Amino acid sequence: MTDDVTTAAPGHPAGRQRTALLILAATGLLLAGFAIGLIARIPLQDKGDDAAPSAVDVGFCQDMSVHHTQAVQMAAFELSGGSDPDVKRLAYDIVTTQQNQVGRMQGWLQLWSKPLLGNGQYMSWMSEPMSEHDHGASHTMSGPVATMPGMASDQEMEKLRTSTGAAEDTLFLQLMLRHHQGGVPMIDYGMNHAVTDAVRTLAGSMSAGQTSEMQLISGMLTARGATPLPMS
Template identity: 60%
Template sequence: MSGESDTAERSATERPDSLAGQFRRQRTALLVFGVLGAMLIGFALGALARLPLDGPRQPDPGPVDVGFLQDMSAHHAQAVEMAGVLLVRSTDTDVRRLAYDILTTQQNQVGRMQGWLQLWGEPAQSTDGHMGWMTSPEGGHSHGGSSSAAAPVAVMPGMASQEELASLRQAVGPGLDTLFLQLMLRHHQGGLEMIRYAADHAETTPVRSLAGTMVQTQEGESQLMSGMLAARGAKPLPLN
């Protein structure tokens, strides 16, 4: 009887862990399928945007169009990565909802941007650094128009370091939620300079339109994250 009792107790103890593990695996699988679905939808939208339609012909994409799509694809990819970490590990409903919106929206946009690059015969990523497609009178990055090329940079503004990403993966509980909000807010703020520039200077209407949508979305999400951080008694990170 004692052996049967011990067996029953072990089964009862192990069952919750097993169910929790199954739930985590199912949640991760659903997250992966959601990311893939968002990217495929975005790619299809990108392809449709280049189909011949009635109306004036679109100008050929210029350096701003191509450079923006390449750089913003890489910038978005890190945001998607951070949102995925939060969704799998956090239990905060509000922060998880925000992370899900960021993940699905930005992965859809990555698919769209990569679809345009492929249709234009352009590489998915630049090999000469980032933001060289932006111009300013003094060779730096600004919003004003100019014919002077900006010097490419190795790291785009707002990007999290590998050490920060490792800290995010290891964080738990409220500390995880706060660190995610800090990193994502800085990420949004860093990307807005590129997005606004593309909205003003891209040659093609689809790219200008997409950039304009990004400006509205990320400004709204930045305000939301600022409020969520304040409610948690935390401060934003300085822009890098």
């Protein structure tokens, strides 16, 4: 594990990679991944999904694990400091669902003998233009990026961590809506370009679940008189 992450300044790609790995460890997702990784072999074997994973399969699992991990961390902050039962229920659903999904993706990466994290740059596996099947998106990757779309900044995460009550409920909804929206291109690309049935199926499940959650969050924000955040 330590071979994949080196000590570096926080702004350096290796530093960002180290930070992501530390977040995984802090939230217990590494342990969940090791445990669920054993279970993750079963669906791959039962389906006869013996296709060699492509760069899309591997990159999707690596980058979406990092993306999901921040969502889990945001939801944990809401569970500890929020006040609205409906928002806290949403946060609980996000924690349980996305922890499970991260565990599955980490399990597959272990099965494929691939590192849990990439090289400090993200989305380089999205090398083809998005098609009309990708929610009508016209997104085209021009190369790897340092930060995935929709990710909260360190300052936003600290503000969410230190907020309480109704203010935290609203900020959580705003950050989570943008976070889900930012993940749509990756999820759609995974559904349409991954070669393993397991990854395509998981991406489809993410798409359905997060589309429903985005609709729910939008309604909650409207009810609070709050507006969505611009895409980061």
